[in-house]
Amino acid sequence: MSTLLITGGTVVSSTGRTAADVLVDDELIVAVLAPGSTLLGSDLTASVDRVVDATGKYVIPGGIDAHTHMQLPFGGTEASDTFETGTIAAAWGGTTSIIDFAVQTTGQRIETGLAAWHEKAAGNCAVDYGFHQIVGGVDEHSLKAMETLVDEGITSYKLFMAYPGVFYSDDAQILKAMQKAAELGLLTMMHAENGPAIDVLAEQLYNSGKTTPYFHGIARAWQMEEEATHRAIMLADLTESPLYVVHVSAKQAVAQLAAARDRGKNVFGETCPQYLYLSLEEQLGAQGDKTWGDFEGAKWVCSTPLRSREDGHQDAMWQGLRTNDLQMVSTDHCPFCMKDQKELGKGDFRAIPNGIGSIEHRLDLMYQGVVTGEITLERWVELTSTTPARMFGLYGTKGVIAPGADADIVVYDPHGHTSIGMGEGRTHHMNMDHSAWEGYEIDGHVDVVVSRGSVLVENGEFHGRAGHGQYLRRGLSQYLV
Numbered sequence: 001m002s003t004l005l006i007t008g009g010t011v012v013s014s015t016g017r018t019a020a021d022v023l024v025d026d027e028l029i030v031a032v033l034a035p036g037s038t039l040l041g042s043d044l045t046a047s048v049d050r051v052v053d054a055t056g057k058y059v060i061p062g063g064i065d066a067h068t069h070m071q072l073p074f075g076g077t078e079a080s081d082t083f084e085t086g087t088i089a090a091a092w093g094g095t096t097s098i099i100d101f102a103v104q105t106t107g108q109r110i111e112t113g114l115a116a117w118h119e120k121a122a123g124n125c126a127v128d129y130g131f132h133q134i135v136g137g138v139d140e141h142s143l144k145a146m147e148t149l150v151d152e153g154i155t156s157y158k159l160f161m162a163y164p165g166v167f168y169s170d171d172a173q174i175l176k177a178m179q180k181a182a183e184l185g186l187l188t189m190m191h192a193e194n195g196p197a198i199d200v201l202a203e204q205l206y207n208s209g210k211t212t213p214y215f216h217g218i219a220r221a222w223q224m225e226e227e228a229t230h231r232a233i234m235l236a237d238l239t240e241s242p243l244y245v246v247h248v249s250a251k252q253a254v255a256q257l258a259a260a261r262d263r264g265k266n267v268f269g270e271t272c273p274q275y276l277y278l279s280l281e282e283q284l285g286a287q288g289d290k291t292w293g294d295f296e297g298a299k300w301v302c303s304t305p306l307r308s309r310e311d312g313h314q315d316a317m318w319q320g321l322r323t324n325d326l327q328m329v330s331t332d333h334c335p336f337c338m339k340d341q342k343e344l345g346k347g348d349f350r351a352i353p354n355g356i357g358s359i360e361h362r363l364d365l366m367y368q369g370v371v372t373g374e375i376t377l378e379r380w381v382e383l384t385s386t387t388p389a390r391m392f393g394l395y396g397t398k399g400v401i402a403p404g405a406d407a408d409i410v411v412y413d414p415h416g417h418t419s420i421g422m423g424e425g426r427t428h429h430m431n432m433d434h435s436a437w438e439g440y441e442i443d444g445h446v447d448v449v450v451s452r453g454s455v456l457v458e459n460g461e462f463h464g465r466a467g468h469g470q471y472l473r474r475g476l477s478q479y480l481v
Protein backbone atom coordinates (compact mmCIF):
# COMPACT_ATOMS: atom_id res chain seq x y z
CA MET A 1 0.00 0.00 0.00
CA SER A 2 1.32 3.41 -0.84
CA THR A 3 -0.09 6.88 -1.21
CA LEU A 4 0.46 9.40 -3.97
CA LEU A 5 -0.57 13.04 -4.23
CA ILE A 6 -0.75 14.89 -7.54
CA THR A 7 -0.65 18.57 -6.69
CA GLY A 8 -1.08 21.90 -8.41
CA GLY A 9 -2.63 20.66 -11.65
CA THR A 10 -5.81 21.36 -13.54
CA VAL A 11 -8.07 18.33 -13.47
CA VAL A 12 -9.84 18.04 -16.80
CA SER A 13 -12.96 15.95 -17.27
CA SER A 14 -15.37 15.59 -20.17
CA THR A 15 -17.49 18.35 -18.67
CA GLY A 16 -15.04 20.92 -17.36
CA ARG A 17 -11.73 21.76 -15.75
CA THR A 18 -10.83 22.71 -12.23
CA ALA A 19 -7.75 23.30 -10.09
CA ALA A 20 -7.50 20.31 -7.73
CA ASP A 21 -5.14 17.91 -6.01
CA VAL A 22 -5.68 14.20 -6.51
CA LEU A 23 -4.99 11.76 -3.69
CA VAL A 24 -4.30 8.13 -4.52
CA ASP A 25 -4.27 5.31 -2.00
CA ASP A 26 -2.87 2.07 -3.33
CA GLU A 27 -4.69 1.47 -6.65
CA LEU A 28 -7.57 3.91 -6.22
CA ILE A 29 -8.29 7.61 -6.29
CA VAL A 30 -9.58 8.42 -2.82
CA ALA A 31 -10.00 12.20 -2.92
CA VAL A 32 -10.09 15.15 -5.30
CA LEU A 33 -9.27 18.13 -3.12
CA ALA A 34 -9.50 21.88 -3.51
CA PRO A 35 -5.96 23.32 -3.61
CA GLY A 36 -4.81 24.11 -0.07
CA SER A 37 -7.54 22.01 1.56
CA THR A 38 -6.62 21.04 5.13
CA LEU A 39 -9.42 18.51 5.45
CA LEU A 40 -6.97 15.61 5.49
CA GLY A 41 -4.19 17.43 7.37
CA SER A 42 -2.37 20.75 7.13
CA ASP A 43 0.44 19.42 4.94
CA LEU A 44 -0.64 16.41 2.98
CA THR A 45 2.56 16.44 0.94
CA ALA A 46 4.49 15.50 4.09
CA SER A 47 2.29 12.54 4.92
CA VAL A 48 2.02 10.80 1.57
CA ASP A 49 4.63 8.41 0.18
CA ARG A 50 5.06 10.27 -3.08
CA VAL A 51 4.21 13.66 -4.57
CA VAL A 52 3.88 14.48 -8.26
CA ASP A 53 4.03 18.19 -8.98
CA ALA A 54 1.58 18.97 -11.80
CA THR A 55 1.80 22.74 -11.57
CA GLY A 56 0.84 24.29 -14.90
CA LYS A 57 -0.21 20.90 -16.28
CA TYR A 58 -3.40 19.01 -17.02
CA VAL A 59 -4.40 16.02 -14.94
CA ILE A 60 -6.59 13.72 -17.01
CA PRO A 61 -7.98 10.19 -16.77
CA GLY A 62 -5.73 7.62 -18.44
CA GLY A 63 -6.43 7.03 -22.10
CA ILE A 64 -8.52 4.05 -23.17
CA ASP A 65 -7.79 2.70 -26.64
CA ALA A 66 -10.80 0.56 -27.47
CA HIS A 67 -9.54 -0.80 -30.78
CA THR A 68 -6.21 -2.63 -30.91
CA HIS A 69 -4.87 -5.77 -32.60
CA MET A 70 -1.82 -7.12 -30.80
CA GLN A 71 -0.25 -10.20 -32.41
CA LEU A 72 -3.12 -10.45 -34.89
CA PRO A 73 -2.50 -13.14 -37.52
CA PHE A 74 -3.52 -11.26 -40.67
CA GLY A 75 -2.53 -10.82 -44.29
CA GLY A 76 -0.17 -13.80 -44.26
CA THR A 77 1.78 -12.50 -41.27
CA GLU A 78 1.19 -11.32 -37.70
CA ALA A 79 0.83 -7.80 -36.28
CA SER A 80 4.28 -6.91 -35.02
CA ASP A 81 3.45 -5.65 -31.53
CA THR A 82 3.10 -8.29 -28.85
CA PHE A 83 0.86 -7.58 -25.89
CA GLU A 84 4.06 -6.62 -24.09
CA THR A 85 5.59 -4.25 -26.65
CA GLY A 86 2.23 -2.76 -27.62
CA THR A 87 1.10 -2.03 -24.08
CA ILE A 88 4.47 -0.56 -23.14
CA ALA A 89 4.14 1.79 -26.13
CA ALA A 90 0.57 2.54 -24.99
CA ALA A 91 1.84 3.50 -21.54
CA TRP A 92 4.47 5.83 -23.02
CA GLY A 93 1.65 7.63 -24.77
CA GLY A 94 -0.68 7.92 -21.77
CA THR A 95 -2.99 5.03 -22.63
CA THR A 96 -3.61 2.97 -19.51
CA SER A 97 -6.27 0.58 -20.84
CA ILE A 98 -6.72 -1.19 -24.14
CA ILE A 99 -9.52 -3.29 -25.53
CA ASP A 100 -8.09 -5.77 -28.00
CA PHE A 101 -10.00 -8.04 -30.37
CA ALA A 102 -9.98 -11.74 -29.51
CA VAL A 103 -10.29 -13.60 -32.79
CA GLN A 104 -12.51 -16.46 -33.87
CA THR A 105 -11.36 -17.28 -37.37
CA THR A 106 -13.75 -19.00 -39.77
CA GLY A 107 -13.95 -22.68 -38.87
CA GLN A 108 -12.68 -22.18 -35.32
CA ARG A 109 -14.79 -22.26 -32.12
CA ILE A 110 -15.22 -18.94 -30.28
CA GLU A 111 -14.11 -20.55 -27.02
CA THR A 112 -10.86 -21.71 -28.63
CA GLY A 113 -10.11 -18.29 -30.10
CA LEU A 114 -10.87 -16.52 -26.85
CA ALA A 115 -8.75 -18.92 -24.80
CA ALA A 116 -5.84 -18.33 -27.20
CA TRP A 117 -6.20 -14.57 -26.75
CA HIS A 118 -6.16 -14.86 -22.96
CA GLU A 119 -3.03 -16.92 -23.26
CA LYS A 120 -1.29 -14.31 -25.41
CA ALA A 121 -2.17 -11.44 -23.09
CA ALA A 122 -2.08 -12.87 -19.57
CA GLY A 123 0.99 -11.77 -17.65
CA ASN A 124 2.33 -9.82 -20.59
CA CYS A 125 0.53 -6.47 -20.47
CA ALA A 126 1.95 -3.29 -19.00
CA VAL A 127 -1.51 -1.67 -18.82
CA ASP A 128 -4.97 -3.06 -18.19
CA TYR A 129 -6.63 -4.91 -21.03
CA GLY A 130 -10.05 -6.15 -22.03
CA PHE A 131 -11.36 -7.95 -25.09
CA HIS A 132 -14.03 -7.61 -27.71
CA GLN A 133 -14.81 -10.84 -29.54
CA ILE A 134 -14.43 -11.07 -33.30
CA VAL A 135 -17.02 -13.53 -34.58
CA GLY A 136 -15.48 -14.73 -37.80
CA GLY A 137 -17.98 -17.48 -38.54
CA VAL A 138 -21.61 -17.02 -37.54
CA ASP A 139 -23.13 -20.50 -37.19
CA GLU A 140 -25.07 -22.53 -34.65
CA HIS A 141 -21.98 -23.01 -32.47
CA SER A 142 -20.91 -19.39 -32.42
CA LEU A 143 -24.43 -18.11 -31.81
CA LYS A 144 -24.59 -20.40 -28.78
CA ALA A 145 -21.12 -19.37 -27.63
CA MET A 146 -22.13 -15.70 -27.76
CA GLU A 147 -24.36 -16.50 -24.77
CA THR A 148 -21.28 -16.97 -22.58
CA LEU A 149 -19.52 -13.74 -23.52
CA VAL A 150 -21.16 -11.43 -20.96
CA ASP A 151 -20.06 -13.75 -18.15
CA GLU A 152 -16.53 -13.60 -19.55
CA GLY A 153 -16.61 -9.80 -19.24
CA ILE A 154 -16.91 -9.38 -23.00
CA THR A 155 -19.91 -7.23 -23.84
CA SER A 156 -19.15 -6.30 -27.43
CA TYR A 157 -18.35 -8.37 -30.50
CA LYS A 158 -17.25 -7.51 -34.02
CA LEU A 159 -18.48 -8.62 -37.41
CA PHE A 160 -16.86 -7.95 -40.79
CA MET A 161 -18.70 -7.04 -43.95
CA ALA A 162 -15.27 -7.13 -45.63
CA TYR A 163 -12.54 -9.77 -46.08
CA PRO A 164 -14.44 -12.63 -47.78
CA GLY A 165 -12.89 -15.95 -46.85
CA VAL A 166 -11.25 -14.54 -43.74
CA PHE A 167 -13.61 -12.84 -41.29
CA TYR A 168 -16.53 -12.01 -43.60
CA SER A 169 -20.17 -12.40 -42.59
CA ASP A 170 -22.97 -12.21 -45.15
CA ASP A 171 -26.24 -10.42 -44.46
CA ALA A 172 -28.00 -13.56 -43.22
CA GLN A 173 -25.20 -14.18 -40.73
CA ILE A 174 -25.21 -10.55 -39.63
CA LEU A 175 -28.95 -10.65 -39.08
CA LYS A 176 -28.74 -13.77 -36.95
CA ALA A 177 -25.84 -12.44 -34.88
CA MET A 178 -27.58 -9.12 -34.30
CA GLN A 179 -30.76 -10.90 -33.17
CA LYS A 180 -28.68 -12.82 -30.65
CA ALA A 181 -26.84 -9.66 -29.57
CA ALA A 182 -30.11 -7.83 -28.99
CA GLU A 183 -31.29 -10.69 -26.78
CA LEU A 184 -28.05 -10.67 -24.75
CA GLY A 185 -27.39 -6.92 -24.54
CA LEU A 186 -24.16 -7.20 -26.53
CA LEU A 187 -22.96 -4.22 -28.56
CA THR A 188 -22.42 -5.09 -32.22
CA MET A 189 -19.24 -3.58 -33.66
CA MET A 190 -19.07 -3.51 -37.44
CA HIS A 191 -16.32 -3.31 -40.00
CA ALA A 192 -18.53 -1.66 -42.61
CA GLU A 193 -17.12 -2.08 -46.11
CA ASN A 194 -18.64 -4.09 -48.96
CA GLY A 195 -15.90 -6.73 -49.16
CA PRO A 196 -17.13 -8.80 -52.13
CA ALA A 197 -17.47 -5.70 -54.34
CA ILE A 198 -14.10 -4.36 -53.17
CA ASP A 199 -12.43 -7.64 -54.10
CA VAL A 200 -13.80 -7.37 -57.65
CA LEU A 201 -12.60 -3.78 -58.01
CA ALA A 202 -9.19 -4.68 -56.60
CA GLU A 203 -8.79 -7.55 -59.05
CA GLN A 204 -9.77 -5.35 -61.99
CA LEU A 205 -7.25 -2.71 -60.95
CA TYR A 206 -4.52 -5.29 -60.50
CA ASN A 207 -5.25 -6.89 -63.90
CA SER A 208 -4.95 -3.51 -65.58
CA GLY A 209 -1.47 -2.99 -64.11
CA LYS A 210 -2.49 -0.73 -61.23
CA THR A 211 -0.55 -2.52 -58.54
CA THR A 212 0.85 0.13 -56.17
CA PRO A 213 -0.44 0.95 -52.66
CA TYR A 214 -2.34 3.97 -53.97
CA PHE A 215 -4.84 1.63 -55.64
CA HIS A 216 -5.71 0.07 -52.29
CA GLY A 217 -7.48 3.37 -51.63
CA ILE A 218 -9.14 3.42 -55.04
CA ALA A 219 -10.50 -0.12 -54.71
CA ARG A 220 -11.92 0.57 -51.28
CA ALA A 221 -14.01 3.47 -52.56
CA TRP A 222 -16.17 5.56 -50.24
CA GLN A 223 -19.30 4.10 -51.85
CA MET A 224 -18.25 0.73 -50.44
CA GLU A 225 -18.14 2.20 -46.94
CA GLU A 226 -21.33 4.23 -47.22
CA GLU A 227 -23.31 1.31 -48.61
CA ALA A 228 -22.12 -1.11 -45.92
CA THR A 229 -22.69 1.44 -43.16
CA HIS A 230 -26.24 1.99 -44.36
CA ARG A 231 -26.87 -1.77 -44.59
CA ALA A 232 -25.48 -2.33 -41.09
CA ILE A 233 -27.68 0.43 -39.72
CA MET A 234 -30.77 -1.06 -41.35
CA LEU A 235 -30.03 -4.55 -40.01
CA ALA A 236 -29.38 -3.11 -36.55
CA ASP A 237 -32.61 -1.14 -36.74
CA LEU A 238 -34.59 -4.20 -37.71
CA THR A 239 -33.11 -6.32 -34.93
CA GLU A 240 -33.04 -3.49 -32.35
CA SER A 241 -29.40 -4.18 -31.78
CA PRO A 242 -27.14 -1.27 -30.76
CA LEU A 243 -24.47 -0.69 -33.41
CA TYR A 244 -20.94 0.72 -33.20
CA VAL A 245 -19.22 1.25 -36.55
CA VAL A 246 -15.45 1.00 -36.27
CA HIS A 247 -12.80 3.03 -38.14
CA VAL A 248 -15.11 5.39 -40.02
CA SER A 249 -13.24 7.29 -42.74
CA ALA A 250 -15.77 8.39 -45.39
CA LYS A 251 -17.77 11.55 -44.92
CA GLN A 252 -20.75 9.79 -46.51
CA ALA A 253 -20.60 7.12 -43.80
CA VAL A 254 -20.69 9.83 -41.14
CA ALA A 255 -23.83 11.19 -42.82
CA GLN A 256 -25.42 7.75 -42.55
CA LEU A 257 -24.57 7.57 -38.85
CA ALA A 258 -25.86 11.09 -38.28
CA ALA A 259 -29.16 10.30 -40.00
CA ALA A 260 -29.66 7.21 -37.84
CA ARG A 261 -28.78 9.12 -34.69
CA ASP A 262 -31.22 11.85 -35.67
CA ARG A 263 -33.87 9.14 -35.69
CA GLY A 264 -32.89 8.36 -32.09
CA LYS A 265 -31.10 5.10 -32.81
CA ASN A 266 -28.35 3.54 -30.72
CA VAL A 267 -25.88 3.92 -33.56
CA PHE A 268 -22.33 5.05 -32.87
CA GLY A 269 -19.15 5.68 -34.81
CA GLU A 270 -15.45 5.68 -34.10
CA THR A 271 -12.75 7.27 -36.17
CA CYS A 272 -8.97 7.01 -35.85
CA PRO A 273 -6.11 9.54 -35.97
CA GLN A 274 -5.11 8.38 -39.46
CA TYR A 275 -8.47 9.48 -40.87
CA LEU A 276 -8.12 12.90 -39.27
CA TYR A 277 -4.59 13.66 -40.45
CA LEU A 278 -3.51 11.44 -43.35
CA SER A 279 -4.78 11.18 -46.92
CA LEU A 280 -4.94 9.13 -50.11
CA GLU A 281 -2.92 11.69 -52.05
CA GLU A 282 -0.16 12.44 -49.53
CA GLN A 283 0.40 9.04 -47.90
CA LEU A 284 -1.00 6.17 -50.00
CA GLY A 285 0.32 7.92 -53.08
CA ALA A 286 3.68 8.78 -51.49
CA GLN A 287 6.82 8.33 -53.57
CA GLY A 288 9.27 10.19 -51.38
CA ASP A 289 11.31 7.47 -49.76
CA LYS A 290 14.45 6.37 -51.63
CA THR A 291 14.26 2.83 -50.30
CA TRP A 292 10.65 2.21 -51.14
CA GLY A 293 9.78 4.46 -54.09
CA ASP A 294 6.10 4.27 -54.92
CA PHE A 295 5.83 1.36 -52.49
CA GLU A 296 6.33 3.78 -49.59
CA GLY A 297 2.55 4.19 -49.50
CA ALA A 298 2.39 0.65 -48.10
CA LYS A 299 3.17 2.14 -44.68
CA TRP A 300 -0.34 3.58 -44.70
CA VAL A 301 -2.31 0.69 -46.17
CA CYS A 302 -5.14 0.08 -43.75
CA SER A 303 -8.85 -0.59 -44.01
CA THR A 304 -10.97 1.41 -44.19
CA PRO A 305 -8.43 3.31 -46.34
CA LEU A 306 -7.05 6.82 -46.09
CA ARG A 307 -9.27 9.06 -48.18
CA SER A 308 -8.94 12.06 -50.46
CA ARG A 309 -8.26 15.37 -48.75
CA GLU A 310 -9.61 17.17 -51.80
CA ASP A 311 -12.97 15.54 -51.13
CA GLY A 312 -12.96 16.77 -47.54
CA HIS A 313 -13.13 13.50 -45.64
CA GLN A 314 -10.64 14.58 -42.95
CA ASP A 315 -12.53 17.80 -42.24
CA ALA A 316 -15.75 15.82 -42.03
CA MET A 317 -14.20 13.52 -39.39
CA TRP A 318 -13.25 16.48 -37.19
CA GLN A 319 -16.70 17.91 -37.70
CA GLY A 320 -18.30 14.59 -36.75
CA LEU A 321 -16.25 14.56 -33.55
CA ARG A 322 -17.47 18.05 -32.69
CA THR A 323 -21.13 17.26 -33.34
CA ASN A 324 -21.00 13.85 -31.61
CA ASP A 325 -22.03 12.08 -34.79
CA LEU A 326 -18.72 10.33 -34.08
CA GLN A 327 -18.25 9.57 -30.41
CA MET A 328 -14.75 8.18 -30.05
CA VAL A 329 -11.21 8.05 -31.35
CA SER A 330 -9.42 4.71 -31.18
CA THR A 331 -6.31 3.73 -33.11
CA ASP A 332 -7.12 0.40 -34.79
CA HIS A 333 -3.51 -0.24 -33.83
CA CYS A 334 -2.39 -3.02 -36.19
CA PRO A 335 1.33 -2.55 -36.86
CA PHE A 336 3.38 -4.24 -39.54
CA CYS A 337 7.01 -3.67 -40.46
CA MET A 338 7.91 -2.74 -44.03
CA LYS A 339 10.60 -5.42 -44.10
CA ASP A 340 9.18 -8.91 -44.61
CA GLN A 341 5.62 -7.80 -43.79
CA LYS A 342 4.32 -4.88 -45.89
CA GLU A 343 6.85 -6.11 -48.47
CA LEU A 344 4.64 -9.14 -49.06
CA GLY A 345 2.56 -6.85 -51.26
CA LYS A 346 5.32 -5.44 -53.47
CA GLY A 347 3.88 -5.58 -56.95
CA ASP A 348 0.37 -6.39 -55.69
CA PHE A 349 -1.33 -3.98 -53.30
CA ARG A 350 -3.89 -6.67 -52.42
CA ALA A 351 -1.21 -8.61 -50.54
CA ILE A 352 -0.03 -5.73 -48.34
CA PRO A 353 -1.00 -6.49 -44.73
CA ASN A 354 -3.58 -3.90 -43.69
CA GLY A 355 -2.73 -1.84 -40.65
CA ILE A 356 -1.08 1.20 -39.08
CA GLY A 357 0.58 1.50 -35.67
CA SER A 358 -0.52 4.47 -33.58
CA ILE A 359 -1.23 3.27 -30.05
CA GLU A 360 1.53 5.43 -28.61
CA HIS A 361 0.45 8.67 -30.24
CA ARG A 362 -3.33 8.85 -29.93
CA LEU A 363 -3.43 11.22 -26.95
CA ASP A 364 -0.80 13.50 -28.46
CA LEU A 365 -2.34 13.56 -31.93
CA MET A 366 -5.74 14.35 -30.49
CA TYR A 367 -4.26 17.00 -28.20
CA GLN A 368 -2.88 18.68 -31.31
CA GLY A 369 -6.52 18.99 -32.36
CA VAL A 370 -7.08 21.01 -29.18
CA VAL A 371 -4.10 23.23 -30.05
CA THR A 372 -5.38 23.86 -33.57
CA GLY A 373 -8.92 24.54 -32.34
CA GLU A 374 -10.60 21.47 -33.83
CA ILE A 375 -11.89 20.22 -30.46
CA THR A 376 -12.02 21.51 -26.88
CA LEU A 377 -9.84 20.29 -24.04
CA GLU A 378 -12.87 18.62 -22.47
CA ARG A 379 -13.82 16.92 -25.73
CA TRP A 380 -10.26 15.57 -25.94
CA VAL A 381 -10.75 13.79 -22.62
CA GLU A 382 -14.21 12.64 -23.61
CA LEU A 383 -13.10 11.16 -26.96
CA THR A 384 -10.02 9.40 -25.65
CA SER A 385 -11.11 8.19 -22.21
CA THR A 386 -14.55 8.96 -20.85
CA THR A 387 -16.68 7.83 -23.77
CA PRO A 388 -14.61 4.69 -24.40
CA ALA A 389 -15.21 3.82 -20.73
CA ARG A 390 -18.95 4.44 -21.00
CA MET A 391 -19.33 2.82 -24.41
CA PHE A 392 -17.66 -0.38 -23.29
CA GLY A 393 -18.88 -0.78 -19.73
CA LEU A 394 -15.88 0.45 -17.77
CA TYR A 395 -17.07 3.83 -16.56
CA GLY A 396 -16.68 4.59 -12.86
CA THR A 397 -13.64 2.34 -12.62
CA LYS A 398 -12.04 3.93 -15.69
CA GLY A 399 -12.56 7.13 -17.67
CA VAL A 400 -12.91 9.57 -14.79
CA ILE A 401 -10.92 11.20 -12.02
CA ALA A 402 -13.18 10.73 -9.01
CA PRO A 403 -13.02 9.00 -5.63
CA GLY A 404 -13.42 5.26 -6.07
CA ALA A 405 -12.08 5.15 -9.62
CA ASP A 406 -8.90 3.31 -10.52
CA ALA A 407 -5.93 5.64 -10.22
CA ASP A 408 -5.26 5.74 -13.98
CA ILE A 409 -3.98 9.27 -14.40
CA VAL A 410 -1.94 11.20 -16.95
CA VAL A 411 -0.18 14.46 -16.22
CA TYR A 412 -0.08 16.24 -19.55
CA ASP A 413 2.14 19.28 -20.10
CA PRO A 414 0.66 21.83 -22.51
CA HIS A 415 4.00 23.68 -22.51
CA GLY A 416 5.95 20.55 -23.42
CA HIS A 417 6.70 19.28 -26.90
CA THR A 418 6.71 15.88 -28.57
CA SER A 419 8.48 15.02 -31.81
CA ILE A 420 7.07 11.78 -33.19
CA GLY A 421 9.16 9.35 -35.20
CA MET A 422 12.18 7.08 -35.22
CA GLY A 423 14.87 9.74 -35.57
CA GLU A 424 17.19 11.19 -32.91
CA GLY A 425 15.24 13.01 -30.18
CA ARG A 426 11.95 11.66 -31.44
CA THR A 427 9.61 9.22 -29.74
CA HIS A 428 8.56 5.79 -30.95
CA HIS A 429 8.38 2.64 -28.84
CA MET A 430 6.17 0.44 -31.00
CA ASN A 431 7.70 -2.70 -32.51
CA MET A 432 7.92 -1.41 -36.07
CA ASP A 433 10.71 -0.51 -38.48
CA HIS A 434 9.07 2.78 -39.45
CA SER A 435 6.62 5.30 -38.08
CA ALA A 436 3.40 6.17 -39.87
CA TRP A 437 3.70 9.49 -38.02
CA GLU A 438 7.31 10.41 -38.77
CA GLY A 439 7.82 14.17 -38.49
CA TYR A 440 4.64 15.00 -36.61
CA GLU A 441 5.24 17.70 -33.99
CA ILE A 442 2.94 18.00 -31.00
CA ASP A 443 2.62 21.10 -28.83
CA GLY A 444 2.22 19.09 -25.65
CA HIS A 445 3.77 16.19 -23.81
CA VAL A 446 2.77 13.15 -21.78
CA ASP A 447 4.77 13.77 -18.59
CA VAL A 448 3.63 11.28 -15.99
CA VAL A 449 1.53 8.15 -16.45
CA VAL A 450 -0.03 6.36 -13.51
CA SER A 451 -1.85 3.04 -13.82
CA ARG A 452 -3.80 1.75 -10.81
CA GLY A 453 -1.58 3.82 -8.55
CA SER A 454 1.74 2.70 -10.08
CA VAL A 455 3.85 5.29 -11.85
CA LEU A 456 4.64 3.82 -15.26
CA VAL A 457 6.27 6.82 -16.91
CA GLU A 458 8.04 9.76 -15.28
CA ASN A 459 10.98 12.00 -16.22
CA GLY A 460 11.22 10.41 -19.64
CA GLU A 461 11.73 6.95 -18.17
CA PHE A 462 9.60 3.84 -18.19
CA HIS A 463 9.10 2.30 -14.73
CA GLY A 464 6.36 -0.18 -15.57
CA ARG A 465 6.53 -3.87 -16.27
CA ALA A 466 4.85 -6.50 -18.35
CA GLY A 467 2.41 -8.25 -16.05
CA HIS A 468 1.24 -5.13 -14.24
CA GLY A 469 -1.80 -4.94 -16.54
CA GLN A 470 -4.89 -6.82 -15.41
CA TYR A 471 -7.76 -8.30 -17.39
CA LEU A 472 -10.80 -6.00 -17.43
CA ARG A 473 -14.15 -7.72 -17.05
CA ARG A 474 -16.43 -5.22 -18.69
CA GLY A 475 -20.07 -4.51 -17.95
CA LEU A 476 -22.76 -3.71 -20.52
CA SER A 477 -22.49 -0.45 -22.43
CA GLN A 478 -23.32 2.59 -20.33
CA TYR A 479 -23.83 4.79 -23.38
CA LEU A 480 -27.14 3.52 -24.75
CA VAL A 481 -30.30 5.60 -24.90
Ligand code: DUC
Pocket (backbone or CB within 6 Å): 069, 074, 191, 301, 302, 303, 304, 332, 334, 354, 355, 356
Ligand atom coordinates in the same frame (compact mmCIF):
# COMPACT_ATOMS: atom_id res chain seq x y z
N1 DUC B 1 -8.24 -2.93 -40.66
C1 DUC B 1 -6.92 -2.77 -40.60
O1 DUC B 1 -6.38 -1.83 -41.16
N2 DUC B 1 -6.19 -3.66 -39.90
C2 DUC B 1 -6.77 -4.71 -39.16
C3 DUC B 1 -8.13 -5.06 -39.52
C4 DUC B 1 -8.88 -3.98 -40.16
O2 DUC B 1 -10.09 -4.05 -40.25
Ligand code: ZN
Pocket (backbone or CB within 6 Å): 191, 246, 247, 303, 304
Ligand atom coordinates in the same frame (compact mmCIF):
# COMPACT_ATOMS: atom_id res chain seq x y z
ZN1 ZN C 1 -11.91 -3.48 -39.18
Ligand code: ZN
Pocket (backbone or CB within 6 Å): 067, 069, 332, 334
Ligand atom coordinates in the same frame (compact mmCIF):
# COMPACT_ATOMS: atom_id res chain seq x y z
ZN1 ZN D 1 -9.43 -3.19 -36.39
